Every structure is written in structure tokens, then in C-alpha cells.
Amino acid sequence: MNDQDEYAYLALQDNIKYCRLLKKVIRGKNRYFVQFALEGFPPKKRKQNFSKDENARVGLDIGTSTLAIASEKEVKLLELAEGLSVEERKKRILQRKLDRQRRANNPAKYNDDGTINKSNQEKWIQSENYKKTRKELAEMSRKMADQRKQAHNQLANHILSLGLDVRVETMNFKGLQAKAKKTEVSEKTGRFKRKKRFGKSLANRTPSMLLSIIDNKLKCFGLELKRIDTAKVKASQFEHFTQTYVKKKLSERWNHFEQGDVQRDLYSAFLIMNTKDNLGEIDVGRANKTWNQFFKQHEQEMERRKQLNKKQLSSIGL
Numbered sequence: 001m002n003d004q005d006e007y008a009y010l011a012l013q014d015n016i017k018y019c020r021l022l023k024k025v026i027r028g029k030n031r032y033f034v035q036f037a038l039e040g041f042p043p044k045k046r047k048q049n050f051s052k053d054e055n056a057r058v059g060l061d062i063g064t065s066t067l068a069i070a071s072e073k074e075v076k077l078l079e080l081a082e083g084l085s086v087e088e089r090k091k092r093i094l095q096r097k098l099d100r101q102r103r104a105n106n107p108a109k110y111n112d113d114g115t116i117n118k119s120n121q122e123k124w125i126q127s128e129n130y131k132k133t134r135k136e137l138a139e140m141s142r143k144m145a146d147q148r149k150q151a152h153n154q155l156a157n158h159i160l161s162l163g164l165d166v167r168v169e170t171m172n173f174k175g176l177q178a179k180a181k182k183t184e185v186s187e188k189t190g191r192f193k194r195k196k197r198f199g200k201s202l203a204n205r206t207p208s209m210l211l212s213i214i215d216n217k218l219k220c221f222g223l224e225l226k227r228i229d230t231a232k233v234k235a236s237q238f239e240h241f242t243q244t245y246v247k248k249k250l251s252e253r254w255n256h257f258e259q260g261d262v263q264r265d266l267y268s269a270f271l272i273m274n275t276k277d278n279l280g281e282i283d284v285g286r287a288n289k290t291w292n293q294f295f296k297q298h299e300q301e302m303e304r305r306k307q308l309n310k311k312q313l314s315s316i317g318l
Contacts, residue, residue, distance in 0.1 A: 010043040012036075026142065028135045041220045049161050054223065056163030059273025061235065061265045062171060062211065064201040066315055067155070068265035070273045071162040072290070075297035077266055077305060078155070079313060080205040081148045088204055091144065094137045101130040152210045156217055166214060167226045167272050167279070169235060171207070228272055232280040235268040240287040253317025259291070262298060263317055270294050 015038065022033045044050075061068040069076040079085075103110060105125045111117050159166060202208075215225040228235075237245045241257060248264070255262045262270075274287040305318060312318045 007043060007045055011038060014038040014040045024142070025138060027139060050157070050217075050221075051161055051163050054164045054221070057165045057167065057273045058159055058163040059269040059271070059275075060159070060166065060168040061269040061272060062168060062207045063265065063315060064207065065205050065313055066265060067207070067210070068263075068269040069159065069162070070266060070269035070294060072293065073162050075266060075269075075294060075301045077263065077301055077316060080155075080207055080210065081151050083151060084144055084147060084204065087140065087144050087147070091137070091140055094133060094140060098130065098133050098137060101127065101133060105130060148206060149209070152206070152213050156210060156213045159214060160217055164218065164221060164223055165226070166218065167228055167275060168211060169230045169233070169268075169272060170227045171230075226279060228275050228279040233271070233275060233282060235271040235282075236264065238271055238282055240271065240274075240282060240284050240291075243284060253315065260295060260299075262295070263302060265315070266298055266301070270298075 017037045017039055020035050020037070022035050024031050024033065056072065059070040061070075065080055067076075067078050067080055069078070102124075105127050108122065109117055109120050109124065211225060218224055234245055237247055239246055239255070239257070241259070253264050255264055255267050270290075271282055271287065274283050274290060275281065276283045302318075305312065305316065
């Protein structure tokens with residue numbers, strides 16, 4: 001331990017509950033680490049600037065790839081783990097290379113249509129180049145996992161700097177990950193629709209991990225992440241001006257009001273921020289009071305996203 005590491009010094013003042021041995025494969029070599037589990041809560045880092053107001057609200061509308069944030073301080077529409085998009089492309093290239101090598105080494109293990117021949121019980125052949133590619137893929141996956149966790153921790157710290165009353169819709173991520181059971185035909189093309197859903201996005205962006213990190217950080221203050229009742233609130237359908245529910249298609253990314261157009265996810269985050277304490281209703285009076293400030297910040301955020309020199313996700317609507 002570094003003698004100048006004040007955080008480690010303060011953390012080790014608590015009693016050690018138990019130790020565990022962790023094994024990690026780093027750059028193709030086995031590395032072993034001893035991890036201490038300590039009593040109490042971790043000390044606050046100097047760079048952390050968490051809000052001191054337990055009543056300052058933050059509404060989150062989390063998707064498979066994006067996060068909409070609405071608070072009194074700012075409004076943001078962000079991609080989850082945004083910096084990993086380039087690494088994801090490199091990973092896909094390695095995965096395709098690994099598949100080609102596996103097929104070239106084991107032609108008898110595959111049928112003519114490319115599927116695996118289950119009747120062939122011979123041992124799979126693994127060439128040295130195949131093993132090398134597999135190690136490269138494992139190392140890249142490890143690095144991406146570490147970078148993703150670091151990005152989520154930084155985003156969680158930023159969210160808690162806006163307020164400690166954090167509210168989010170309950171999401172069934174496992175359900176979104178599973179393939180669709182119903183077989184449907186597209187009206188436009190006449191072909192069968194793909195049954196794949198959001199498994200790849202959820203694996204790459206890990207929205208559930210972000211929510212777990214936020215919840216763990218809130219527990220240090222004796223608080224917890226507030227999950228609103230999605231079935232009762234219906235934030236994606238409710239319009240607080242008319243107090244009515246308008247069902248929208250997933251492809252509709254904007255709400256059109258007399259007061260102006262609002263991005264769908266940001267408006268949902270705004271409504272979630274303005275839920276009642278029972279977490280089952282929208283507080284329309286509070287929403288009307290905070291609307292002008294929200295709309296001003298919304299316009300600034302959408303202008304910021306338009307100025308970004310990059311391809312936008314289709315779910316953002318730009």
C-alpha cells in the first residue's frame with residue numbers, strides 16, 4: 001500500500017470481517033489477489049461531491065443503451081458506457097475470427113447449412129492460432145468489463161451530486177434479454193421477424209449494474225434507490241398537461257405539446273422525478289411548477305447532442 005494513500009489508510013481502520021482469494025486471468029496469466037471485506041461503510045473520497053440534500057430529486061429513465069436524467073440542476077440524455085463503442089466493434093471482429101478458425105479446424109462438426117452437427121461426437125480440435133485468438137478475446141472482454149464498471153461508477157457519482165432522492169422505473173431486464181416466443185411476419189417485407197431482442201445491448205451496456213451501484217452508494221447515507229410502480233405510473237404514456245394517457249409506438253421518440261416538442265425519454269425522467277411519495281402517481285402540481293425550468297434545460301441538452309460530431313443512437317431520435 002502507498003504510504004500517501006489516505007483513502008486506504010482510513011478504510012483499514014475498520015475491522016476486517018473476512019478475506020477471500022480472487023483469481024483473475026490478466027494478459028493470459030493467472031493472477032491472485034487477496035480481498036478484504038471490512039465492517040461499516042467505505043470512507044468518502046476527496047473527489048466525490050455528493051449532494052447534501054436528501055430531498056433533492058433525480059428522475060431516471062433507463063433503457064437498454066441510454067439514460068435520461070432529470071433534476072432541478074440539470075437535464076441529461078446519455079449513452080451508457082459510451083466510450084466502449086469502439087471496443088465493442090473490435091470485440092465483434094475477434095469473435096468472427098474465432099468462429100472462422102473453429103469452423104476451419106473442425107469441418108466435420110458442422111452441417112452444410114452451417115449449424116453444429118450434434119451426431120458428431122469427435123473431440124473439438126483447437127489450433128495454436130485459435131487458442132491465441134481466444135486469449136486475445138478474453139483479455140479484451142476483461143478490459144471492457146473494468147472500463148464499463150469504472151464508467152458506471154463515475155456516472156453514479158455524478159447522479160448523486162444532483163440529489164439523493166433518486167427515482168427510477170422498475171425494469172425487467174431478464175425479460176428484455178430473452179428471445180421473443182411468438183413468431184411474427186413483417187407486414188413490409190413479408191419475412192419472419194427476428195426473435196432476438198436486447199440481449200446484446202444489455203450485455204454491453206449493463207444498465208442493471210448502474211442501478212446496483214447507485215443503490216449501494218445510497219445505502220452509505222442510509223437511503224435507497226426508489227423504484228416507482230411502472231404499471232401504475234406509465235411515465236411513457238402519461239401527459240401531465242391534460243392528465244391523460246396516450247399510448248405511443250416504440251418508434252415515436254418525441255412528445256408534441258403546445259408548449260413545445262420534448263424528447264420522450266427525457267419527458268419520462270421528468271415525470272418520474274415528479275412522482276408522489278407513494279411512488280404510484282404523478283404529482284401534477286409539482287410537475288407544473290418545475291416544467292419551465294425543465295423545458296429550458298431540455299432545449300439546452302438537445303442542442304448539445306446535436307452539436308456532437310458522432311452518429312446518434314436511433315432511440316435518441318435525432
